[in-house]
Amino acid sequence: xxxxxxxxxxxxxxxxxxxxxxxxxxxxxxxxxxxxxxxxxxxxxxxxxxxxxxxxxxxxxxxxxxxxxxxxxxxxxxxxxxxxxxxxxxxxxxxxxxxxxxxxxxxxxxxxxxxxxxxxxxxxxxxxxxxxxxxxxxxxxxxxxxxxxxxxxxxxxxxxxxxxxxxxxxxxxxxx
Amino acid sequence: xxxxxxxxxxxxxxxxxxxxxxxxxxxxxxxxxxxxxxxxxxxxxxxxxxxxxxxxxxxxxxxxxxxxxxxxxxxxxxxxxxxxxxxxxxxxxxxxxxxxxxxxxxxxxxxxxxxxxxxxxxxxxxxxxxxxxxxxxxxxxxxxxxxxxxxxxxxxxxxxxxxxxxxxxxxxxxxxxxxxxxxxxxxxxxxxxxxxxxxxxxxxxx
Numbered sequence: 001x002x003x004x005x006x007x008x009x010x011x012x013x014x015x016x017x018x019x020x021x022x023x024x025x026x027x028x029x030x031x032x033x034x035x036x037x038x039x040x041x042x043x044x045x046x047x048x049x050x051x052x053x054x055x056x057x058x059x060x061x062x063x064x065x066x067x068x069x070x071x072x073x074x075x076x077x078x079x080x081x082x083x084x085x086x087x088x089x090x091x092x093x094x095x096x097x098x099x100x101x102x103x104x105x106x107x108x109x110x111x112x113x114x115x116x117x118x119x120x121x122x123x124x125x126x127x128x129x130x131x132x133x134x135x136x137x138x139x140x141x142x143x144x145x146x147x148x149x150x151x152x153x154x155x156x157x158x159x160x161x162x163x164x165x166x167x168x169x170x171x172x173x174x175x176x
Numbered sequence: 177x178x179x180x181x182x183x184x185x186x187x188x189x190x191x192x193x194x195x196x197x198x199x200x201x202x203x204x205x206x207x208x209x210x211x212x213x214x215x216x217x218x219x220x221x222x223x224x225x226x227x228x229x230x231x232x233x234x235x236x237x238x239x240x241x242x243x244x245x246x247x248x249x250x251x252x253x254x255x256x257x258x259x260x261x262x263x264x265x266x267x268x269x270x271x272x273x274x275x276x277x278x279x280x281x282x283x284x285x286x287x288x289x290x291x292x293x294x295x296x297x298x299x300x301x302x303x304x305x306x307x308x309x310x311x312x313x314x315x316x317x318x319x320x321x322x323x324x325x326x327x328x329x330x331x332x333x334x335x336x337x338x339x340x341x342x343x344x345x346x347x348x349x350x351x352x353x354x355x356x357x358x359x360x361x362x363x364x365x366x367x368x369x370x371x372x373x374x375x376x377x378x379x380x381x382x
Contacts (some may be wrong), residue, residue: 103267103334 032096032113037130040113044086044131046113050150051083051174054131056124057112058089058142059102067143067164068108074175075110083174084092087112088131091121132157143167147174199317199371201364202276202352204295210316216328218334223348224297229357231291232236235284241351247311251343253285253303254278259310261326268333271341274308285309292349310334313327315351 030169035043044052055071058064071131081146087110091099096114115127128137132146139159144156145167158167177261200206211218235241246264248257256275259267267273288311293366303309312334315328331348338344353367 049357052184098266104336105265105269107336108331 030100030109031098031104032114033111034114034116037115037117037127039114040086041087041131043113043147045152047084048150049082049084051155052086052148052152053083053145053171053174054086054148055145056087056089056128056140056142057087059091059099060075061142062105063141063143063160063164067167069106070164071171071175072106072108073170078175080176082176085110085175088115088127089113090115090127112166145171183303191321199353199368201355201368202316202350203355207295207316207350210324214252214321214324214328216324217332218328218348220296221294222346222352223333224292224301225295225350225352225354225356227291227293229359232353232357235351236293240313243313243315243351244323244330245313246286247282247313248313249285249309250276250278251305251307251310252278253289253305255282255284256308258282259330264330268330268337271308271337273283292347294320295350301347304345307341307345309345309347310348311347313349313351317352363368 023028030097044054053057057068074166089099089112091114093116099112117123124141125137128135128146132148134154134161135146139161140157141160143164144158144160147155147170149155156170158170190219201227206218207223210216226235234254244261246259246268248259250256256278257267285303289303292301293299294301314324314330316324318324329349331346334344334346338346353364359367366373
């Protein structure tokens with residue numbers, strides 16, 4: 001009895017913590033998960049894929065708008081699937097409908113993770129630091145990404161000094 | 177009368193077209209070749225052209241020769257919305273955001289219906305009055321691949337919308353000069369010489 005109660009509590013806790021939502025729009029199901037940074041970190045760590053790619057996405061950022069269509073093409077053409085893509089964004093709740101519109105308009109089907117922690121300042125840096133202690137967060141911006149191996153060691157991270165073409169060339173090696 | 181029509185067409189195209197000019201007389205083969213070369217997502221059955229040079233004259237002289245834009249009409253055929261680069265994502269992703277109120281300043285779909293024919297069948301368009309109509313304006317003459325690609329992307333968004341809203345109707349209105357119009361080769365050559373050379377337009381306007 002006691003065990004069942006504890007398991008139920010644990011289940012509720014996980015459900016609230018991960019906040020997984022399957023959102024449907026015009027016969028298309030979008031995989032959007034709202035969660036905390038800590039929960040995202042766990043999710044990345046528990047992934048059994050050879051490569052874990054954490055992509056920093058900002059809907060209104062021109063660099064994201066320029067670069068993400070190529071990521072999307074790679075993702076849709078991938079056949080080996082020895083990677084897991086985490087598209088991480090920080091859209092506030094009131095703007096989630098706009099994000100959904102953006103995904104529908106661009107036909108993006110990648111798994112999106114909306115971080116629901118609220119920080120007043122330096123949210124972006126705090127997010128990177130929390131996910132990757134060894135990353136040079138000062139050189140990173142939206143559209144940058146980090147790639148972790150199966151053992152959760154950082155393989156590489158991109159910086160804003162690199163071009164979109166360089167980013168895509170790197171991703172081509174991992175998204176197959 | 178015909179000469180006046182040609183002159184009006186030439187002046188209108190001269191005023192509205194952007195450089196570099198690339199006007200040619202097109203037909204179903206050249207249009208389909210362009211669609212294939214540029215890998216546009218267009219379905220042939222949704223492509224319409226202007227029926228005659230008189231229709232083209234009316235169409236262009238009223239400032240409709242713009243791209244990439246979408247003209248939206250409600251189920252009654254009343255003009256409601258003008259979608260462009262700035263509002264496309266918001267409007268096309270959520271059709272509920274389309275204005276319910278009709279616009280008083282623009283002609284109804286009836287005005288368009290009489291001027292267009294199917295590229296594939298040469299049949300006039302019949303409006304079934306059940307759903308919204310989206311007229312996507314495009315043309316090879318714009319000489320801008322980005323513009324055609326954008327229309328192609330908007331068209332794909334609307335095709336996805338159609339999965340849940342089967343009543344919506346899509347018209348890919350090609351605004352090129354058409355070989356099928358009843359005009360002589362001599363006149364076609366003269367028109368092309370005029371519209372593709374901005375100096376000729378200015379000289380004629382003086």
